[in-house]
Amino acid sequence: MSDLMEDGMEFRGGTLQLSTENNGENSESRVRGATQSHNKIKTPISVNPSVLSGADSLSSSASSFADARQSTSNNDNAEQPQTVYPRYDVPFDKENIKDFFTFRKGVVENAIQECITALLFPEDGEYLGSWLLTEITLWDNEKERIVLITSRLVMIIKYDFIAMKQMDFRKTYLDDLDTVVIGELVYPPSSLVPERNLRGVRxxxxxxxxxxxxxxxxxxxxxxxxxxxxxHPIYWHREGNVEERSTFDMETFAQKLQWAIENMPSSACCIHHSPIVIQSYLGIASLLHNKTSMGFFKVRGKFSF
Structure with missing residues (x-):
């Protein structure tokens, strides 16, 4: 019996010693994990502190720009494919998107080239890029627009993609901008409009x-x-390389806009990375307008408009 008790005590002592070592290792890993988690959480909060405080309107950089559709973790496996971030709602479906005139091969490229040739002049500055984006109006209506950026201005063009002709345009000079906001599109807390689950730039x-x-x-x-x-809705459905899809991508437009502002010595524009509030509370008319894509040129049964 005494031998058994001695064996049992030795066994329990060994178990206690192993458990203690494991606990030490677990505690040490928890400390390392907490430190790493703290560092990960801390990084996005400190983005552009001087810009947000207004101390230095041009201190933000392209390295601080984060595309929310992609994983931002530095520890992710590089071999994992980049995926659309879950909070993004893909607009329309593959069959519906084919009704858009801008989905047809070469239509957007030809329209943009026509606008560059006809509307841009040397006094407008150096040409920097062009996009087909969705403009969201004050009343939360979506409209299809060609957008050009130069070193001096942003040009917004209303274009008829059926008749293939420019209808209207307006220029916004970078010198006139005082604020640019890049972030999630949100509604006021009291709004009855469903969340967009989309990012934008204002x-x-x-x-x-x-x-x-x-x-x-x-x-x-x-x-x-x-x-x-x-x-633009086509961004989520266009097949091809990154360069072809970037024509419809707000994120690349925002990056180029930020770069253009930061390279203007006379600009006093502040760049914020924060939610963009759309002041829509009921939004029945805008929901109907956007659901039927009235702001886009597309085939609608026997008609096209």
């Missing part, structure tokens, strides 16, 4: 002043001091 030149009532309640007003863009 260019502003109102110097922080609220909109006057005559502008706020006029859906046809041309005096709205900001413009909001999101990626």
């Amino acid at each position: 260019m502003m030149w109102n110097k922080g002043e609220p909109l006057p009532l005559k502008t706020l309640w006029n859906p046809f007003s041309q005096e709205v001091p900001f413009i909001t863009f999101a990626s």
